[in-house]
Amino acid sequence: MKRRTPMVIAATAAIALTLTACGGSDGDTAGSTSGGDGKVTLSLAGWSLASTPEFKTIADAFTAQNPNVTVELKEYDATNYDTQMTADLAAGTAPDIFVQKNLKMFYTYQSGQQLLDVSDVTNALDAATGGKDAYTVDGKSYAVPYRQDSWVLYYNKDLFNKAGVALPDGSWTWDDYANAAKAVTTGLKGAGSKALGTYQHSWQSTVQGFALAQTAGADLASGDFSYLKPYYERVLDLQDAGAQVPLGTVTTNSLTYQAQFGTQQAAMLPMGSWYIATLLQQQANGEAEDFEWGIAPAPQLDASTAGTSATPVTFADPTGLGINPGIDKGKVDAAKKFLAFAAGEGGAQALAKIGITPALLSDAVTDTYFGLEGIPTDDLSKFAWQTHDTRPENPVLPTTAILQNILNDFHTAVLSGSVSVDDGLAEAAARAKSEASF
Amino acid sequence: MAATLTPPTPRIEEPPVADRRRSPLAPVGRVLGYAVMIIASAAILLPFAWMIISSLKSNNQVFTIPIQWIPDPFVWQNYLDIWQKSDMSTWLKNTLILSVTVTFLQVLTGSFAAYGFSRIRFPGRDVLFLVYIGTIAVPWQAYMIPQFIMLSKMGLSNTLWAIIALQAFGAFGVFLMKQYFESVPEELSEAARIDGLSEYGIWRRIMMPLCVPAIASLSLITFVNTWNDYLGPLIYLRDRDLWTIQIGLKTFISQYNAEHALIMTGSVLSVLPIAVIFLLGQRYFVEGIASTGVKG
């Protein structure tokens, strides 16, 4: 043993050094190579392929236009996508093109030099493409957005009518929303229904995303989170008034927003536009009940951005595609072509057909989308889907992930009633100072 | 414990007081014992019952306030769907291959090494053993990236070999078997040495047969841990045809939606094989070393 110890240490040190030296810039990308006959095979990361058709849809649409390029899908886990991708990039086994699921991890990949500069693709995109600025660092772009969801307000027309409350008209502030939630709850109780005015899911985004996007001067990086205060006080008030299920019940009963809204337990639901496709599908297969619904713009902080003549402010991170720098040099052009297609009109049309909100919302794309079976076709729903100023939920900063962790702790502590809003804010600010300043 | 099984004759020697004390209380105690165990079983099986109930519901009925204990309607379709919608048979096959191989290797190499640690004295032995235990104390998430990079360079990532390599040489089996070997009286080995058995022969002929209960518990635990392992396969296995059950079940979760009913259906199906194996395996917990006739 004694004689072996130094050897073990030496061997380990050698391996450690190799690891640090070649970190992630190692270029043997799995499998695919470009053949001499002009045929190219690209590998693309996706998650839960069986239940998430978007990757295959884009790949097929692209191959239909470019028969000499085959796109192979590499499957990842939906919830652990970034953990798996981090491991694959570190070991040099990641695919040629990989998805930026949200902006929280984009900084990590970009600053870790795991993304190729794709400024030429981004510059050639339609000016109306949402979310492309989010991927720009120091004037260079490192990914292109292909889908851009935004948070809107879903409402159940049947329950509103039953409660005798006027439907959302697009002019709501959060106070209007809170009053409506209480009025609907009371009205439904009078009509013998147990359904509540609104449902807010357990995620911190449901409160903080709006607060950050809508409050003038709100800055995540400043470490001053006082802009959250009115938003949390409103939610606490709604919980106390019984107009929405409290966070404790949401977590202890593992409630899902799909069931709460889909089986008419709640008349309103602030949620991202991704839920439209799910709701359509669940109403078609019977998992969700059959009722009339619509979407309205997210309620605003004040009247200045409310109403259909203004542009409502809301939030959501874009979903983008980036290129692994370890890609075979001969395939870069094909990969860029794929990115341009996915973020362009062709990709947008293909995505709209399966109910996904693309980053490019042209009139033609909107027509395709609202041609889906079962979708509400009133003007307010179309307005809410197409018109908005969507700010990123996670500004691209080195400290974003840390700050979001701190704010998530704040979220659960305040909404469970463990601390007051003021104490929670003070604690969050103190933690931000000590943990996010290095 | 053995009292109820002892034939009547030897009892004559026992003091009559003890006899009187035991017999009238025995049936009452046994009924009480059964009652307690049945109630406890019901309480323990509650989550499993919930899994079965949920597997017979539609997706949006799985989580409700208050909980709905009787599905309405019963969705037997879930059990059909899971075979059609998923590669359940492939997942079961892979999980079984992994569990059996890992269990075999762990028991074999673990008990072999344990003999070295418990029965043979050599310098550095205790330090080496502490190194073994020490690695158990390091959380796997902390070193899984360096390990993943290493195994990828060896070409093992995205193969079932990665999981086998990961699980089969753990310190757990070595430690468990070592402790059990130490319960075996040294006299047995000494006698065997006189009879001309080598150390390897003692391990095979004396230790292993005596330690069936320990082997049984190590096998069961290793099997269950490999069967239920999630993070290992998650990091190492990408191809669909390599997936294990735990990874496969997660495919019913997409980014914004989860098919809870199918997840529960799959969980029920994945628990049943282990339950059967446990039911069969637990009968090896009968006197091992205790019945060797060594007089202390």
Add this chain to the structure above:
Amino acid sequence: MSTLVVDDDRRAGEPPAPLRRRRSLSLTLRSTLVGWSFILPNFIGFAVLTLVPVVILFYMSMTSWNVFGAANWVGLDNFERLLQDRSFHKALTNTLYYAVVHIPLTLGASLGLALLLNRKLKGVAFFRTVAFFPYITSVVAIAVVWNMLLSPDTGPVNQILGWFGIDGPGWTTSSTWAMPAIILVSVWREMGYYMLLFLAGLQTVPTQLYEAARLDGASAWQRFTNVTLPCLRPTTFFVTVMLTIASFKVLDLVLVMTNGGPGQSTLVLSQYIFNKGFVENQFGYASSVAVVLFLICIAVTIFQFLVNKRRES
């Protein structure tokens, strides 16, 4: 086997005194070789797959490694930062709280179960399987059911407490009661697992000793303390060490039950390591937390080794 009765006075195979010294060197060499030959098959796999990455981890704990870039040597900076890091202190305190309460409770419950189920009763196989069930049932299902049972307003646990006039706490929704709730569920979940290890250990207790003790008029409690416990010592030691390490490394149940909340009230060290590494991408810093966790575990383990050695002699 029953013929292998050996007289204690005659130590077989041992050479007389004068010969012993000359042969001792070659004997040591021989036993070293034999010892290593037993250990080697396991050790090769262990060293390559576990030991090397762990040593790399120790190296990384002194760097600013972020997985992709180079690992810059920072010496003990990470550890100095840990001293100031209040979230780390919170995670450390929570983990200690969990371990200190969880270890004795689980030890007692699993030993009790093992004694109860180490009988020749009809249906014992069924009950053993049931006791092991929580360990094999999916941890997600466990979390869902227990969260529901413990739900402050709608859960049956608080309703039952209400019958006795007790106003039940908020359990997983309260920063005071979330940790006790997790401990409760984890004892319930793991008792069958450690019961299995105790059951194997109980098979080493010679029945003759019980018979002898009974003839001496020992009560059930005396038989337990004077026969069962001493014979069970190697198993108890094993279970205690494994349980201690597992408690300090607790992760999955916390993740699915409370995800560390409300606030940071159930944040544990393993989760902190995962957050710092995979969420915040500070792998060097995360490694240093892992090293601290390792040092705590190893200190407790060595302490347990020493206590065990003293009791043995």
